[in-house]
Each structure stands twice: as C-alpha cells, then as structure tokens.
Amino acid sequence: xxxxxxxxxxxxxxxSIPGWGVDADPENDPTYPYRDRDKDDHxxxxxxxxxxxxxxxxxxxxxxxxxxxxxGTSTPPSGLSGMMRRGAFxxxxxxxxxxxxxMGADRxxxxxxxxxxxxxAKIPNIPAEMGMRSEWKHNRKGLVTKLAVTAAMGAAxxxxxxxxxxxxxxxSNDRH
Amino acid sequence: xxxxxxxxxxxxxxxxxxxPTIEHPRxxxxxxxxxxxxxxxxxxxxxxxxxxxxxxxxxxxxxGVVEEVGSAVExxxxxxxxxxxxxxxxxxxxxxxxxxxxxxxxxxxxxxAVGGIYGYSHTAGGYDGGQAQYVRVPYxxxxxxIIPDWMDPDDAVLLTDVVPTGYQAAEMAGIKRxxxxxxxxxxxxxxMAARCAWLFGAGRVIVIDHLDYRLEFVxxxxxxxxxxxxxxxxxxxxxxxxxxxxxxxxxxxxxxxxASGNIWQTILGKKMKLEAGSAIALHWAINSVKKGGxxxxxxxxxxTGNLVPMGNVVNKGLTIRANQASVKRLLPRLIxxxxxxxxxxxxxxxHRVPLEDISDAYHIFSKKLDGCIKPVLIPxxx
Numbered sequence: 001x002x003x004x005x006x007x008x009x010x011x012x013x014x015x016s017i018p019g020w021g022v023d024a025d026p027e028n029d030p031t032y033p034y035r036d037r038d039k040d041d042h043x044x045x046x047x048x049x050x051x052x053x054x055x056x057x058x059x060x061x062x063x064x065x066x067x068x069x070x071x072g073t074s075t076p077p078s079g080l081s082g083m084m085r086r087g088a089f090x091x092x093x094x095x096x097x098x099x100x101x102x103m104g105a106d107r108x109x110x111x112x113x114x115x116x117x118x119x120x121a122k123i124p125n126i127p128a129e130m131g132m133r134s135e136w137k138h139n140r141k142g143l144v145t146k147l148a149v150t151a152a153m154g155a156a157x158x159x160x161x162x163x164x165x166x167x168x169x170x171x172s173n174d175r176h
Numbered sequence: 177x178x179x180x181x182x183x184x185x186x187x188x189x190x191x192x193x194x195x196p197t198i199e200h201p202r203x204x205x206x207x208x209x210x211x212x213x214x215x216x217x218x219x220x221x222x223x224x225x226x227x228x229x230x231x232x233x234x235x236x237x238x239x240g241v242v243e244e245v246g247s248a249v250e251x252x253x254x255x256x257x258x259x260x261x262x263x264x265x266x267x268x269x270x271x272x273x274x275x276x277x278x279x280x281x282x283x284x285x286x287x288x289a290v291g292g293i294y295g296y297s298h299t300a301g302g303y304d305g306g307q308a309q310y311v312r313v314p315y316x317x318x319x320x321x322i323i324p325d326w327m328d329p330d331d332a333v334l335l336t337d338v339v340p341t342g343y344q345a346a347e348m349a350g351i352k353r354x355x356x357x358x359x360x361x362x363x364x365x366x367x368m369a370a371r372c373a374w375l376f377g378a379g380r381v382i383v384i385d386h387l388d389y390r391l392e393f394v395x396x397x398x399x400x401x402x403x404x405x406x407x408x409x410x411x412x413x414x415x416x417x418x419x420x421x422x423x424x425x426x427x428x429x430x431x432x433x434x435a436s437g438n439i440w441q442t443i444l445g446k447k448m449k450l451e452a453g454s455a456i457a458l459h460w461a462i463n464s465v466k467k468g469g470x471x472x473x474x475x476x477x478x479x480t481g482n483l484v485p486m487g488n489v490v491n492k493g494l495t496i497r498a499n500q501a502s503v504k505r506l507l508p509r510l511i512x513x514x515x516x517x518x519x520x521x522x523x524x525x526x527h528r529v530p531l532e533d534i535s536d537a538y539h540i541f542s543k544k545l546d547g548c549i550k551p552v553l554i555p556x557x558x
Contacts, residue, residue: 030495034347034502039273046273049266049282049315050248052200059298060285069266069282070200070314072292072303075229085227085298093287099480102226102299103449110184113230129187131539138545 059089081109178555179233179308180534185223188538190531193233196304196312201248204316206260210333211306211531211553212237213541215363216432216476220297221538224433224446224453224478227286227298234295235553236262237337238306239329242316249317258320259332260313261340261503264292264301267318278500283314289479290500299479307534309555321507324515331514333552334364334521339510341474341501342368345428346376348497349472354379355425358415358464360457362390362402364524364550365474366430370398371519373428382424384411384460386436389547397523405437405460415464423466431457432475433482441483452478462488473498527551 014020029037049069056073077085088101117124135143181191196205214237220228239259242252252258264284265277271291272280283292284301292314295305304311313320323332342365351357357373359366362385373381381400385391391402408414416423433445433453441454461471462485471494489496513519526549529537537551 030350030497034275034344034499034505036273036275039275040270044270046269049268050201052314054199058285058302061287063288064285068285068292070202070264070292071283071285072298072301073199074233074302074304075231075298077229081229088227089286093289093479096480099226099478106223106226106228107184109230110187113183124183124187125189126187129183129189129535131535131537131542134536134539134545135543138540139543 059085061093062089063092063094079109079112081105081112084108177309178531179304180235180531182220182228182232182234183230186221186539186542188221188234188535190534193304193308196310198244198246199312200314201246202315202317203246204242204249204252204313204320205244206238206240206258206306206311206313206320207243208238208240208306208309208311208555209257210239210329211235211308211555212333212336212338213307213537213551213553214337215365215434215541216296217538218542219432219434219453219476219478221542222434222446224449225297225299226479229298229302232295232297232302233304233308235305235307235311236294236296237333238294238311239323239333239336240306240311242320243310245316251317252320252322257323257329257332259323259336260294260306260320261507262293262296262337263319263500263503264294264303264314265319265504266315267504275502275505276499277502277504287479293500307531307553309531319504321504321511324511327511327514328522330522330525330552331520334524334550335507335510335514336503337501338364338524338550339368339514339519339521340503340506341365342370342430343372343375343506343510344499344501345369345430345472345474346372346378347506348474348499349373349376349426349428349470350495350497351376351378351426353377356380356382356419357426357428358382358384358424358461359400359428359430360384360461361429361431361435361475362387362394363430366428367394367397367524367549368519368521369428369430369474370394370400373426374398375513375518382415382418387544390544390549393524393549411437411460412463419466423464423469425466426470426472427461427465429458429461429471429473429475433477435475444483451482452480453482455482455484458482458484462492462494465492465494467492468494470495470497474501524550525552529553531555 057076084105091098179193242256263278265280266282269281280291292301357378359370383400386406395402405411435454435457438456441456445451445454
C-alpha cells in the first residue's frame, strides 16, 4: 500500500464528543463589545476589494497568504538600507532577525539621507530639523547647560588624548 | 505640495513633495485642514518603530476637504469636509466584518499584526500621512466621515484617533458601576480615557504621570485624582494602600513604549533597543490592578518583546484587553457624545502651529515644553 505523501487535517464529527458545547455562552466573551463574533465565519475568504497596481517595490510579510489589495507607495526600499530591508522580509514577523534588520536599516537609511542631501548640494540644517529654535525659546537655560557640558566633555576628551599622545611619544623615545 | 519629511530620529523638516494621486478606484485625495501630532508619532520620531524610512511623511490624525475621488467612490464628492479615521480599513475582510477596523487584512503588506495606518512607518503599510497639504486616502468609500455642520473642525480632528482610542480604552476595561480605574499616562489619550471612564460608570478615577502640568489639566478636565509617581516611594504600594489593600479594578496603559520611571527599562528598551521600548507603565498596571481585574492597553508598543511580569498576570488571574481603536465603529456614538457636551475634545489643544514650523512643533511636544498637551498643525492650504 502506498504511504500518503501529505497529511490533511479532517474535521471531527463534534456530535460524537461527549459534552461538546454544553457550556458555550455567547455572553461570556472578553472581546465584547468591540468584536462582532456573529460575523466570524472562520474562513479566510471574503469578497476582496479591487487590487491596487503599482510599479513601486513593495516588501511583503511572508505571513500573508496574498498581497493586501491596497498599500502605501511611499519611500520604496533603496541603497544599502533597501538591501537590508529585503533581507529582513525573508523572515517572518515572529523572528527577531526581521525587526533587528529593519531597525539596522533605519539607522543606515539616516546616513543615506544625509549623503543624498549632500549629493544634491544641500547641507542639512540639523539643529533646525531637531527644533533647536524652540529649545532656545522655551528651555534656554537647559540648552545652554547642555552645550556647556558637551563643550567641557569635548575639551576634557581632547586634553586626555593630547596627554596620552605626549606620553606615547615619551615612551617611544625611552624604548629607543 | 509641502509636507513633513522624516530625516532620522529627532529630525524632521518641511519639504516640497509631489502631489498625491488616485492609485486605486476606492481612493480619494484630501486637502488637509487640520492635522495633529500624536503621542504615538513621537515613537516614530524617537526611532523606536522598525521600518521607519527617511523621506516618509507622518500624520494619522487629520481632517480635510475632498479634492478628488476614485471611480468607485460614490458616497463622497469634491468639497466634502471629512474626518479620516487613522485606521485604513477595507470594510469587507474577515476582520473588518467583525468590526475590527484597526486590524484590516487588506491594507498592510508589510505586517499581518496590524492594519494600515496613515504615515506610521512601513510596519503599518508604508502610506504617507496627513502632516502635509494633501494626502491620499485609500478606501475613501468606507473610512472617512463627513463632518457635521455643527461640529468644530478642532473637535473633528481629535475624533480621528485620540477620542476613540481613549474611549475604547475605557470600553475594553469592562468597567462596572463603582469601579476604581487607574489610568497610567496623562497624555491626550490618557486624559480622554479618564474622561470616558466616567461615561461607563466608574466610581473613582485615578491618573498617574510625572508631568505636573498635565496632571493639573486632567485633574480638572476628567475630573480625576492625580498623582506624580516621582513623588511616591513605591507606586504599586501606594495603589494598594489607596484601594483598601486590593488594587484598582481596572488599570489602563495609555503610555506605551516611551514610558519614563525605570532606569533599566529605559536603558534596555529606549537606549539599547533590546526590548520594544520601556514597558514600565504596563509593568505598573499589571502590579497595581487587583486580582481578577482588567488591564486595558492602548499604549503603543513595538513588535518585538517587552519585559513585563507575566507571572503576576497568571497568578492574579488578570484579563488583558488591547487593540488599536476601531475608529469607524465608535464614531457614531462619539459624535453623539460631542454633540451632547459629554466630551469636549478641543479643550486638549494647547498649540496651533503652521506646517512650516513642523520641526519646532515635534520638539516642543517631544520635550513637553511650553505646557504642551496637544499640538495641531494648520497647513497653509487650509
């Protein structure tokens, strides 16, 4: 006898199960009232909307049975970050690799954005993009303190490197 | 047209972008008249949501005037002033049929866990959002609601997310008359959840935050008892003591993954991204609710894991209820509440900002400067 090559789930005859459904209580539903269970036909089929057509590259979760009918066409994947995003979508949403690769791609994309600006001869005004004007207006003391602390830490780091460099040079002389 | 443009964590600016077009027979193009910055936009702004691409326009809370409709849209026409739910929902898939319009299965290729959301990363479908002069609105024959003549557009724009999310937080809590409700977070959604808890018959409403100006606002607006967690030795012990040793009947997490209050959650989640943001508000909610109680979650979390005390969820026999608000389902009731004066959404608006000042608006809201509770952007085209 040939062995079956696939195993297919078959529905049990529930009437043969003693006590099946005797305590079913439609009122006992923690999703009430925001889910209308009467409309749940337990099927993955419905009358689908017309499907959107686009030339834009759309990455798709491998958990989807089919591409959703409508999607956004903003900022398609590109460059190194795009390659990373394509790699991420080889994994399901359940994999950390999927999300960590996307987060990594986001950071790469940030650098790509600056490079794109410079390539268009546009120097990004990063303080303005970060809203520093409002910080100056509403939290001047905090901003000045932050700048002073940053400057002091920078000066200290510079002095430390300079001191370490001079010690290295002195040490080199000793070894000779 | 001019639109907000994301450049990376903590960096946004205004850019000239192409006009949106009809890409699907059920699309519309809307000229934006009001657009809010939402607390959950700050999660994008802070770089906490995966697949947030440089160049995207944020904005999922907006209303505007219909400019153009696709061939399949028969219920709207050019000139209609509409409010647009933040969920992009087809109205006919397995989930929409059950009223789960925040979980539409026909609007987001990039993820199955959430439906499409305007301007909320590619994890929510890759749509450009409404912090712009114009925006593409998919499934326009189902989602948008024509703003009643009597309604102030400032109220209408807050019905796209903040009000329904706060209302659903209270609704999911299964509040019984006389229950004690503890809301974590005095942002706009927490404020609205506290207000709506009374509509469901709460007996006592407590709000927890660390920003005194927001606590002062919700104290009068909801009204509610308010406490600054930074002034309490141990928030959970305080909650037990103030509820006769039991804990609150219901805790609502209206904070999400940007929560302050625990150094380790901040380092692991917000700085190192080793969990999906800081989950300290949810941690407190689980530990402050009484045994057999309900934790209702509307705070936004990322798709990876979070450190929360699941053992206590089991041992206390808690019910956890959570979802993105199903805006379309709730709108008829909420419009009635606004008309009856039960809810005054626009009272939460503290800042009206021209689109040109988008960078400053994000910074002010993010840093909680100038008493900011809710900023509304007014595009020039309005």
